[in-house]
Amino acid sequence: MHSEYAVEPAAIGADWETFRYLIEKFGFDKGRLISRMPRRWERKVIAAAKEAGISDVRMTSLVDRLRNSSKNRVADFGRGYDPENSWIANALEQHAERPFRAIITTTTEQTCAEVIAPDLCDEDNDLISAPISCDVPRTVDAISTALLPLAATATDIDIVDPYFELRPLGQDFVGPLAALLSKLAANGCAGKTIRIHWHTHVSRPTPQDLAIVAPGLTKGIIPQGFVLQLFEWDEIAGGEDFHDRYVLGDCGGIMVGAGLSAVGPQENATFSLLADRHAATLRQRFTAGSSVYRLVGQAIELRDDGSATLI
Known part of the structure; x- marks a missing residue:
């Protein structure tokens, strides 16, 4: 009924347009949920956005959006996470144990068929299409x-x-x-x-x-x-x-x-x-x-x- 997606904090927090484009793809009413991996996923997104140099005005909007809508978009599926390893390494390990619908990341390494870049997350992509x-x-x-x-x-x-x-x-x-x-x-x-x-x-x-x-x-x-x-x-x-x-x-x-x-x-x-x-x-x-x-x-x-x- 609901598809689980691994979304790299650094990918969604890379810039304002990417954040706005991706965050709107998710929600209980859309059938797509962001996996809470790592547990403090929202903080990682904010940290990535700050590191990317998003303006103060946009940062305020980003933080407000996460604060007000995370309940409807981000879900805890009990995933493990090893902070000693990279985000993509954790995602691939979890994917091998219990597959995500897709892994959204900026990695340039084609590690599995379910890995996709943020700019490919449109409704025509079979990995993004989700029935309601x-x-x-x-x-x-x-x-x-x-x-x-x-x-x-x-x-x-x-x-x-x-x-x-x-x-x-x-x-x-x-x-x-x-x-x-x-x-x-x-x-x-x-x-x-x-x-x-x-x-x-x-x-x-x-x-x-x-x-x-x-x-x-x-x-x-x-x-x-x-x-x-x-x-x-x-x-x-x-x-x-x-x-x-x-x-x-x-x-x-x-x-x-x-x-x-x-x-x-x-x-x-x-x-x-x-x-x-x-x-x-x-x-x-x-x-x-x-x-x-x-x-x-x-x-x-x-x-x-x-x-x-x-x-």
Whole structure:
């Protein structure tokens, strides 16, 4: 769903025009993400720009752009980095272990087919072209893998599916959720809050009753430091229908066609990337005081120690 690119700080920071041209190629809504390699990638870009002699005015714009948009463009994929080696040596080593979509660098040495120069990063280049929608098999692994880049980068995540069910009633919603949480923990992500939003129905237990059984339904799937919050919503008369499914974070969002339950490889769900501002607007529908939907009862908070609290 999202392609990972290794972008050399010295290459993107070589001059203002190169920086402006390259930085706009990346973002969650574009399907292309810059790998945080090294960990302080933005600082390396700034240092390279200063060394290149970019003017103070342009430096201010460059720093502001990095500060305000890195959350939407740069993602930590858990890459190793040896500061004793050159950037390109690190990139090639990581590429051999887990391939990037492309390595963008100013090196003049053709080290592999995926190495490209900054001025070749146009939409006609197959290594740069990235789909913003695709069909994802409705399996536990495929769904969780497609959601991982967004979930790993977001501070907290909103999972919106009107039919989401913790109870084993024929559809497996817990499997993809558990796999996503496991992959987040394996990726070294610190504790996150995952909010799950579903539609009210007469067949659903009350929040008080669900708080009693929910710890058993989620036993062993919540990593240390993570929190699950469960919200039940109703439509407001004359207002928006509650039908669409999303996974939303503070860095972007994905619209999910057929739903977030795993039913098997014979079916696909269409995953489509949302524009950043659209994703932020959709998140507001599922917050306290929302005028789009009405919260039913109290939310439930589940923690890694098996406790459940009405909030």
